[in-house]
Amino acid sequence: MPTLHYRLTLDEPALLTSLYGEPNSSVSYPYVPGATMRGALIGALLRQGKAINPAADPDQRLFFSGATRFLNAYVVDPVKDMRTLPCPLSWVREKHLLTQSESDQALAVYDLVYGRPDGQTKGVRGFATTAGREASLVQVERRLNVHTERPRSGGGEGTVYRYDALERGQSFRGMILCAAEDARELTRLLTGMETVMLGGARSAGYGRATIEDVFLAENDSEPVIDAGPVILTLLSDAILRDADGQVQPSLAALLYVLNLHGSSLSAADVEAYFLDTTIVGGFNRKWNLPLPQSPSLAMGSVLVLRHGTVSQVAAESWLRAGIGERCEDGFGEVAVNWQQESQYRAITIDVMAQPITALLELADSSAVLWDRIQSRRTAQTALLEHAAIFSDQCYRLQGDLTRSGLARLRQSIADELRKEGPSMSVISNFLKDIKGKHADRKYSEARIDGKPLKEWLDEQQPAATEPVRRVLKRIDAVLENAQKASKRRGAR
Structure with a gap:
């Protein structure tokens, strides 16, 4: 059965909310559920203007009948660059022994399927990869953020709530099991989505991820039913x-x-x-x-x-x-029959570590794909450096424009940057929306480095070959810098 492999790298923390946690908190799953990627691909088709009919093929076969299975994306072992798997509940270690992260020694992990070791034991949780009698234990990194909802002017009380999200920078590998006739369409959808939004709180800076390393392989592995259980x-x-x-x-x-x-x-x-x-x-x-x-x-x-x-x-x-x-x-x-050993020598892997790369002679098709990945990473690095240069420039913001009023424009820019194809129209649309309102007067009177803010915004247009995304990031960086500078002057 053809299997489509892909890699997700979190550019922002991801909040894939499970059913656990307190009423005023949201706790993310430690993985990317298959349903999340299934919904992302359906959303990509809808954005392309395609009408989806759940009762007829190929849409039914692709997304609704179970013929195509979107398996969970689990955290990547950064050393082996492999998809990890959940640790079996039969895995235990000695209860009072230091973990490998607390000592320099590898950890002995026992599988209760083959018998119970002497002494008290404790379960091993998380994700792992195995190779013979060697096991690598990987724990997902999380980020804990506390947010506040301010009381409105009409009354009511504010709320404090907590997000327990997946930390950005982590990579997850997922798989899609599909029929041979559907593999090309699913590959096209995945490769056409450079970025994808996952989970909740997307307008608050959560959920943006990059899809890369998409390839199709024939899953010809068969279960081995040998003489044992x-x-x-x-x-x-x-x-x-x-x-x-x-x-x-x-x-x-x-x-x-x-x-x-x-x-x-x-x-x-x-x-x-x-x-x-x-x-x-x-x-x-x-x-x-x-x-x-x-x-x-x-x-x-x-x-x-x-x-x-x-x-x-x-x-x-x-x-x-x-x-x-x-x-x-x-x-x-x-x-x-994945569990083949009674005991493993386990080490704990830092999930944020960089993978170990070796010099390999790549085939022509693989070399082209590798060059494409490297070019994309180089472009992203240059974009971040470009934004950082402009954010270091000292712009002065004058006028009665409040921080919350400026934050509305920055939020609109941030929402636009999360789209696959951002547009400069977000600036003009924002100015049209506030026309005739109290905020319009504030923006008309505000000046940045002695120039009217509206005029300065109109001048920020991309050059002939400059990406729109870069210009929007530059505008946001300048506004953030001016906002901070205004705050410092107010404090003095």
Whole structure:
């Protein structure tokens, strides 16, 4: 089955809200859900003016039937440049032993599938990659921000709330399992989206990410059913229904769903299991409504089945189609016999570390792709440096224009910069919107370096080959600098 791979790098913190946290807080998932990328691709099609019909192919096959599965994007191991996987719930370490980040020694991780070690143990959580008896443990970096909502002039009290978001700069790798006839269209959509907006609080500086390293590979890996027991590992949360049609995150419901793929398992076939539950939901931005909440089996859950109870056909069906409901959103991803070792020598990897690069001789097609990636990174670096140069210039802002009044223009520019194709019309549209209002008089009287602010804004037009994005960043940097300079003069 063709598999489309892609890499997401967060340019801003991402708030992919889970159902946990206090009422006045939002806590992000530690990964990018497949439903988020599925919605982003649907949004890209709609912005291109295409009408989507969920009841007919190819739209139904691409996004709604489950034939195409958008798997979760998990954090990248920066050393191996690989997609990590959730740590199995059967992994433990010695309870009172220092973690590898607290000592110079590697950490011994044991798999309870193969027996329990002596002494007290503690579960290992997070994400990992394995190579033989070596394991790399990766923890996602998070950012905690406190925001305030000021009381309005009409009355009421202000609110303090907290965002627990994914830190910017991290990379995540995701996969899309699709039919051969859909691979080209999905590749076109992904490669055409240089930037994508993810999650909530987008107008507050959250959610912008870059899509890169998109490539198509044939997923020809087959589950190995050898002489030992069959170990099933959940690589994502699974929403299961039992024989009565009720959502049940239980062993009985898991066996029932597995049997829908051609097996005939019973409780007597289970040698061991390590299960945990969680609550999953979601949000539909089209309806602006939350999705129904469902109890589910948590990622990392492990089921050990006796040898001879699972056929090759059933195991391949679990891998290809997933198990349970909402498989198109990344739920129900499984691995068969991934856990092959009883003990691992584990090291903790800094997720923000740079990958180790080696000198390789690339094929012609790969060399072209690498040059394109390097050119894009060089252009982005030059853009940031260009904005920094202008932000260092000392512009004076004179007049009664308040900080909040100037912030409205800067917010409009920031919203425009998050679009795939920003336009200079954001400046003229803003000035039209405030015409005849109190803010219009403030902008008319304000001067920047002795020149009327409106006139200065009209003069900021891109040169023949200058990108619009660069000009908007320059305007925003100058306004920010002038705003800070005005604040310092007011303090004196």
